[in-house]
Amino acid sequence: MPKLPAKIPQWTVVSVDWDDASSHSGAYVVSKFLATYKVVRRRTCGYVLRYDKNVIITAETDDRDTDIPDQECENITAIPMAMVRGIKVLK
Secondary structure, three states: OOOOOOOOOOOOEEEEEEEEOOOOOOOOOHHHHHHHOOOEEEEEEEEEEEEOOOEEEEEOOOOOOOOOOOOOOOOEEEEEHHHEEEEEEOO
């Protein structure tokens, strides 16, 4: 497990590198699937909504140039801490 920050305040902007435990549907021969499976490494950037020992939840923002403050976000991503490989505080 990589060394991660003990605390990250809400609304801090972060970049999170994590392994995606993506699922596959359909019929597979297990031995062939396991022989060819590769972990998908993801990077998510956004505002921290929640950070604890179990999960980090981030919210991406709308990037439109406007004077109206954002009242909604584009995507919310919940990442189990067991999948996190690194966190970089951006702001």
